[in-house]
Amino acid sequence: MNKRLNINVSDRNAAEARGSGENKKKNRGTSSVLRRILSYALRHKAMLFSGLFLVICGTALSLIAPILTGRAIDYAVPGNTDVTMIGRYCVGIAAFIAASGAAVWSGNLLLNKLAFSTIRDIRKELFGKLLTLPLARIEKHSRGDLMTRMSAFGENLSDGLYQGIMQLSAGAVTLIATLVCMFTLNWAVATVVVCLTPVSALISAKIAKRNRTTFKVQSENMARMSGMSEEYLSGTRVLRAYGKVSDSEKSFAEINKELFKSGLSSQFAGACVNPVSRIVNNVVYAVVAIVGGIFIVASANGGWAVSIGAVLTIGELSAFLSYANQFAKPFNDMTSVTAELQTAASAGRKIFELIDGKDEDKGGALTVKSPVGDIEFDRVAFSYTDKPFMEDITFAARQGQKIALVGTTGSGKTTVINLIMRFYDITGGKLTFDDTDVDEFSRVSVRRAFGMVLQDTWLFGGTIRENIAYGKPDATDEEIARAAAAAHLDKFVSTLEKGYDTIISGDGEELSEGQKQLIAIARVFLTSPEMLILDEATASVDGLTERAVQSAFAELLGGKTSFIVAHRLSTIRDSDLIVVMDKGHIIEKGTHDELVALGGYYCEMLKAAE
Ligand SMILES: Nc1ncnc2c1ncn2[C@@H]1O[C@H](COP(=O)(O)OP(=O)(O)O)[C@@H](O)[C@H]1O
Ligand SMILES: [Mg+2]
Helix, strand or coil: CHHHHHHHHHHHHHHHHCCCCCCCCCCCCHHHHHHHHHHHHHHHHHHHHHHHHHHHHHHHHHCCHHHHHHHHHHCCCCCCCCHHHHHHHHHHHHHHHHHHHHHHHHHHHHHHHHHHHHHHHHHHHHHHHHHHCCHHHHCCCCHHHHHHHHCHHHHHHHHHHHHHHHHHHHHHHHHHHHHHHHHHHCHHHHHHHHHHHHHHHHHHHHHHHHHHHHHHHHHHHHHHHHHHHHHHHHCHHHHHHCCCHHHHHHHHHHHHHHHHHHHHHHHHHHHHHHHHHHHHHHHHHHHHHHHHHHHHHHHHCCCHHHHCCCCCCHHHHHHHHHHHHHHHHHHHHHHHHHHHHHHHHHHHHHHHHHHCCCCCCCECCECCCCCCCEEEEEEEEECCCCCCCEEEEEEEEECCCEEEEEECCCCCHHHHHHHHCCCCCCCEEEEEECCEEHHHEEHHHHHHHEEEECCCCCCCCEEHHHHHHHHCCCCCHHHHHHHHHHCCCHHHHHCCCCHHHCEECCCCCCCCHHHHHHHHHHHHHHHCCCEEEEECCCCCCCHHHHHHHHHHHHHHHCCCEEEEECCCHHHHCCCCEEEEEECCEEEEEECHHHHHHHCCHHHHHHHHHC
16 A cells, blocks of 8 residues: 555656656567667666676686696606796796786676666666556556565666676687687697587586476475565464464475475585586596597607697697686586576566556646636546446535545545546546646646645655655744644654654654654645645544644645545534545535435444444
């Protein structure tokens, strides 16, 4: 419920600040989502290209070391020993390794920064979007779902982007450079390595796939487990009150057992990856060593290796052995990169789906001039879903009138408010402000025209003072104190050590529902708007405080148009019009006296309240 309010209130500021939202084509395919993520990364061209350049250079530099090592070894062979040359090569090797390390490290840093900057941009866009999407679109998702898209999916996306760019570029360079180096050294042995590598890569891919499947089962169980923990922890009071502790223990134990089983098999599959790929790599290594050995022998005797142009020295074989190891690496990495990219793409798809949603339209070009003379509902119909809900709503609020909406929970009172505020659009009939269709007014101006205290109070992380001054940030201390006094909040604030400077958290968890409502009420008193909407504004406040606040409200409301939803009927007795609702329909309307005289539903409600 709270989520809806968060958006409503923020709407006022955000709706104007943003440009018109374009509805880009929906991208469904993995590659098009990845291309789109890349297009965000391309906004930071300097970072992207210098990072890529450094990683590519660093990787290429590291591949020169085996050749130098090989040369050094050849100077250590008996009969051809040259200590000075060995020394020179050692210095060279050290220099190349240092340069390569520095380049890869700084390239890494830049690409990491790129990933963070990209996800920062995307998150910013997503957050802006959440403030401007139509409520109907937002309310389709649970709060948890939206938060996951904002945080966890963002993380997946930036991880995928970083890994993708990093591994793919380094892998491509390693592959090409090792191929070039190996074929330059000895075409015949190089061919052997190239033929063997696909075998090892294939085996690694197979194990990785199995590993992924078991891991997926494990994470599904993990998600079930945390979902259940959250459910039980948030309802722990109810759970204990109903004596259901042992039931929940049982179902928890079941999930826990499954998690244990899937965890074990995933651990086993994971543990297999390393040894198996190591064995495969070692076999490749051994084969290259044997083939290389044969070539060395064939070269030394001026044998067939010379005639086919494939002479090999001991040093060159050592270079080959390192290349054979590195050559397989990009293939082995490919499976994890693909998985990472797929995760990023599916996260991206979820995020872009929201970003691409059509913004709430701005409404008409007219601006509401507050106070409005007449607000008229004329046979208005509306429904949240395909099922008809609200029908034939007809009533009028003249300027300065106090209109009360009463009825059972779910009868549609808040919905009427939502329609007045244009959070939702009517689907039938007419809703007019001074004989002009509400569609013709901009949504922002409609919302501006009203001050409101809603059923769920929305506070933000900040001081109590800032929370009260939300609608009038430049209010003086005196004005704030006066508004707080009118809302009967001052007594509570005076008990706080830091008074109005007390910091409250985003959800205002340290305050009672009633205290939160009083802050929201003080907010309205501060801006003193010409028209007011109070939707169960004092529902969580105690009866005594409520009565006091009501008398302050009476003063505030004096001569102003107001819509009041209240479940305590005593507070709306003096209304100019009482609209009694049931299941989306108006069943009675009139003044208190008229409705009492009618002796219908309202009368019953009055009796029930006694
Ligand atoms: N965002 C929504 N999406 C779908 N149905 C909704 C939504 N908001 C309210 N409803 C449904 O509309 C009906 C009226 O709700 P509401 O106007 O909030 O009642 P109340 O009179 O208690 O304020 C209820 O049945 C409620 O479940
Ligand atoms: Mg309601």
